[in-house]
Amino acid sequence: MTHYDLIVIGTGSGNSIVDDRFDDLSVAIIEQGLFGGTCLNTGCIPTKMFVYAAEVARTARDSSRYGVDAHVDGVRWPDIRERVFGRIDPIESDGRSYRSERLPNVTVYPEHAEFTGRRELTTAGGRVLTADRFVIAAGSRVIVPDIDGLDAAAVGAPGSRIHSSDTVMRLAELPGSMIVLGGGYIAAEMAHVFSALGTSMTVVARSAPLLRHQDAAIAERFTECARESWDVHLNAQVTAVRTGSDGVEVDYRSADGAVTTLAADTLLLASGRRPSGDLLRADNAGIDMHADGRIAVDEFQRVLSGGTAQDDVFALGDVCSPYQLKHVANHEARVVQANLIDPDHLTASDHRYVPSAVFTHPQIASVGLTEQEAHDDGRSYVVATHDYGAVAYGWALEDTTGFVKLLADRDSGQLIGAHILGPEASMIIQPLIQAMSFGLDAKAMAHGQYWIHPALPEVIENALLKLDLPG
């Protein structure tokens, strides 16, 4: 049995906690997978690199309506893949070797571990580790849905035609055709990437519309746009998957009972991600779990046991957070770090205004309440929308689908939700996040600053001006 001052499980955002302020502590870091976690290796970062290449291809293909006759001769998928992973993989290995070799006070266990007691872990190699304090940052994992004919072990295996987001970006060749199972953001981003690069795309989702957790206006508009590029099947209950030498087949049942069979070269499973507390056997540590598998934490990121916050065990990121978002995990990691360093003055997490973006086509960004949520909360609100096509930069873009939708509290004038679909949504939403975070009301935001003419943020300005607020 080896005892440490601190054990950190997981090297996504968890890897940012131990800095030189921890030099006097003995630390164990446990990582069964890739150093850097989901975001770096299979999530945000590589996907956005693929997305931008997809945007370039799409821009070239769509150029004629701007009076430019460009065409795409071809896409060098292996070059795209090597550019992305040639950049990322060294970061993974550098992070691993830095932690493993350069820090005398840190020991890395590159293997699985489980709680085998309240404050005891046992590694796959049989080592028993204890510690004064623990940080659980074990993240989440791809859900493999339970479908007839779908062998979980085959997903992402070498030569397999069935992949998840863990492996699909490392395919040897660009598939000629692909079926994506899922209607969430991973499905939307991957379908965009592959279809823009030239893969014939079919999307199959259990419900409707696509991206149904977005504000309904956004989800509906997005689904319309998706149908123009992809073969979209909604309200589809997938009943069977079959793989053959030349591809995959998927059967689904519609609401009316009819069964449809779809075929493609490759199948991508994008049914979401599950927090990994169960694999850690957090139950053996007496840690409370939510019904959806998340570890329960308080506002200081302390885990709960029997409803009581534990001073010696913290959790952060996907393993406990309702937001499977890197910027939230990073924030929670900073909170945990602060609370490890100064346990007498605990810092609370700020989950008030958590934005997110979907890097699909058209791009989507949102923060705060959807209109449905505002309605369900009984809020008194005003709503305004403004089209990209109604501002000068939208004319330049020849945009016909983008819009901004804002919700504000009728009494206070504060923004309570912002939803954007259109080019660079993830960029132009930032002033709205800032206004919400610092309590700047919508009218002051519109009138109290300059908006560069004719830059795209004018679409935000105009939506703000439309909010029917007093004063």
Next chain:
Amino acid sequence: MTHYDLIVIGTGSGNSIVDDRFDDLSVAIIEQGLFGGTCLNTGCIPTKMFVYAAEVARTARDSSRYGVDAHVDGVRWPDIRERVFGRIDPIESDGRSYRSERLPNVTVYPEHAEFTGRRELTTAGGRVLTADRFVIAAGSRVIVPDIDGLDAAAVGAPGSRIHSSDTVMRLAELPGSMIVLGGGYIAAEMAHVFSALGTSMTVVARSAPLLRHQDAAIAERFTECARESWDVHLNAQVTAVRTGSDGVEVDYRSADGAVTTLAADTLLLASGRRPSGDLLRADNAGIDMHADGRIAVDEFQRVLSGGTAQDDVFALGDVCSPYQLKHVANHEARVVQANLIDPDHLTASDHRYVPSAVFTHPQIASVGLTEQEAHDDGRSYVVATHDYGAVAYGWALEDTTGFVKLLADRDSGQLIGAHILGPEASMIIQPLIQAMSFGLDAKAMAHGQYWIHPALPEVIENALLKLDLPG
């Protein structure tokens, strides 16, 4: 002699003043040129439409480094031109007919007018107009430099090879080659448009670097980038222009006295714009003028006569403003409108944090002080820069030249300047404008809100975090 309650000279931002709150007043509107002014007809709006087409062409041409092999077969210049002006010209004529025909209390004089007395105008057609109150919103005009061989009457004439921004976007054909005289933002935008669309580009500027009013770091980086795409000649004193049947020739003298001759199909004059108060004979109205030709106004946009603010004459926009920017003119128009409606409670203009963007390649946006200005003001400041290439979205863009430079007051922690060169600079600067306008300090701005990972605004976040500020 016809007397009005109000005369508005100019229909750029000035055209927005008269709304239904002026229905009880008799109003004359004087416009010698195009309705809608520079921005709509020859400035911001058409240029940005051309710029986006240029971006599309450039993206296609640069695609190979993203693993996408696209190429540009051709550019349909007449289609681009018709798309732009097919959209803009009807707005001009609709604006004209609305003002001329649909408002019983408004008379439009589509002709030149000059002050022929302190409160008396005479139109080119010989009508004498007086009014209780005047709004001077006559804008600015292209400067035609005094160069040997350059006939001002030939600039922009049908069939001429010499153009200004007033006419160059309406050329019949895309020139094979072009010389741009000028090193400011109009030169930078037009050179970008034409070169990206396929014109061989030469830029000749009197001083160095290009865009020398920007922060020096921005101007220098931009000049380096420009040299990669254009033939750039700096510190060049143009001494002669010659036009022949097959093109134009330009002679310039370098600092060492050497004379160089350049040749191209087309010459674009981009030496700046001059306020038009002189053409109005504002001197006859006793209005004070700055040395640079601007009408002098106070903070309520009232013109000055002998240093005294006049309650009955307002000015706004390029004719009086040190900022030749549409968003400033619009702001000043709202101020003038408010002060016409409620003269007993005057509203002041807010010129504290005026941003601007240059839609060239790479794009540039800035607000507040340059480092040189901060230094000259004796400010105690800290500075930080962060490269696009050092954030995840910059990796996706494969950006190697973009950066953000921030200046903050060392004592207050408030931002005093922000300068961005790189993709979508005009979008990602908005949160910085907002922070400066509402007094949000740099540290709070960085830490007190979420920044979507991995969206481009992270480059702002990281620059903020680098500012060496206490607390």
